[in-house]
Amino acid sequence: MTATLQQVPLPLREQAAVRDGWLSRRVAELLPGFMDEAGIDLWVVVGREYHEDPVLPSLLPATWLSARRRTVLLLHRTATGVAPAAVARYPVGDFASVWHPADDDPAHTPEAAQWAAVRRTVDRARPTRIGIDVSATFAHADGLSHTDHEQLLAALGPWADRVVPAEALAVRWLETRLPEEIAALHGMNALVHRTVDEAFSRSVITPGTTTAADVAWWVRQRFHDLGVDPWFQPTVDVQRRGLPGPTEDAVVQRGDLLHCDVGLRTLGLTTDTQRNAYVLADGETAAPAGLVAAHAVGNRMQDLVTAAMQPGRTGDEVLAAARAGAAAEGIDGDVYSHPVGVHGHGAGPAIGMWDAQDGVPGAGSARLHADTTWALELCVRVPVPEWDGQVVRMALEQGVALTAEGVDYLDGRQTGLITVPG
Known part of the structure; x- marks a missing residue:
């Protein structure tokens, strides 16, 4: 099965x-x-x-x-x-x-x-x-x-x-999942990851021509063609050297940092995923080291949150522990993770919200339980030397299962930027 x-x-x-x-x-x-x-x-x-x-x-x-x-x-x-x-x-x-x-x-x-x-x-x-x-x-x-x-x-x-x-x-x-449901969510997250890999490739993106909205709509159409439904409109945004903040209103260019937020629904369950890619500039064979390092900081922030995710703790306790760990390591970031299962923003404890980093009234006091699935959602802000110290917002979101054995990344997490040939 x-x-x-x-x-x-x-x-x-x-x-x-x-x-x-x-x-x-x-x-x-x-x-x-x-x-x-x-x-x-x-x-x-x-x-x-x-x-x-x-x-x-x-x-x-x-x-x-x-x-x-x-x-x-x-x-x-x-x-x-x-x-x-x-x-x-x-x-x-x-x-x-x-x-x-x-x-x-x-x-x-x-x-x-x-x-x-x-x-x-x-x-x-x-x-x-x-x-x-x-x-x-x-x-x-x-x-x-x-x-x-x-x-x-x-x-x-x-x-x-x-x-x-x-x-x-x-x-x-x-909030509670059977082992078979967690197995299905592994497969669903794998499908999302494959779709994002294809979206962030030259088969979809032509630098100088393709817009961020084109990529987002490609993802939605791809879900439709695969026989699954989105539970929200996919989004793709661009960060660029010299450009203030992420924007969804841009033509993709060489040297851009791309970010997507996508979620699908099938088998009565949902996913919620954010991934990041870099479009190689002329003469580049890899993303700038500063961007690679920024993504690694995001992975470290994930480690801090998952280490704090223990059954019996409240969402606010997990949030406080993760933020304390980040502060001790000099990481500037926010945590806004949530259950995901029957609903995309699922029932259960809130581990922060983007506008509530000191705790979430009500939902933050709910306790975590084993056999639940989550969208491990967060961001970090990191200056990039190759972009003249410009601060990049690296946002990550990854499905995880919390069981008695600990936290398991559903189909694995992104540990490096996807690279799109220029």
Whole structure:
């Protein structure tokens, strides 16, 4: 299975089989522990078509591309595991249907009948704590709409006083990866790296003619042709001797430092990657030593962050440790790393933000867990002697997996500039 998953992208039908297998395993093997950690014995996830809870797609079978009308999923922690149930008009994969039209009161509207079915199911489950997706910190865990919230509480009746936020449960569910998912992310990152290598080559770039936007759109088209989706518009920017700051509005010239930011989605997972390249000037066979050194400083900053990434630490603690290490070594840089998995900017601790280098209120206090995947995102600022001391912003972003064994770079990290022949 691992070898196959590292050969992404897979045909759609194979993707569906893989994703549904993962979902069954996740519900059976991961969810009971997460519910116990959160102290929740019934998790209610509600979404309506075109207004889905961010958690909902991670629970739906692969052939469901969205909710249908109102979809209500109930996950009941029993003595032997988790019993998934659906209160919906259609079967929902492994979720047993608990809404039977024959049980409906003829006087009820379809909407009222659906909520009555929810109530009957809750009556049978007799939960102690009912988790719902409301959160002031994580948007991923705040997917219960105002209308559905009101109607759910009304339907629950005397059970409504047992409702609690499911923030911790939703985050643990979204952030945690099976080993097979991590294997797939290795393959997905390899695909990104191959695509960037091709984008930063003479097969795509003609110095003096090709624009940074041309390269960015080439990446997006390439993803489309490969059968994967971007989750944001790829970007490419240029830094040049004598040019103030990075710009995306430039024709690529010899002697330019190029940087990209790209991310793809397939198999219900995402990547987030930034890489750097140098276009050789006339007579050059390698990038200037100052630029090579600047990239090495970026790699050192990565080392400082990954050394601090330990399960049990908060995002703010990791940030503080990495920045203290950088200061001790005279490195000028910022750290703004984040989980990546079901969502590109995923659920879980924030390790800095570009505009919050002293800690991130709320998300920065969340703790790291093993079996999670991350975008190790940061930048360093380094003066380049060959550019008359001009400060270059070297930005790097690399997928990593955090396990009990430590941090593993997904398909390896970039340790030197890609060179584009002039």
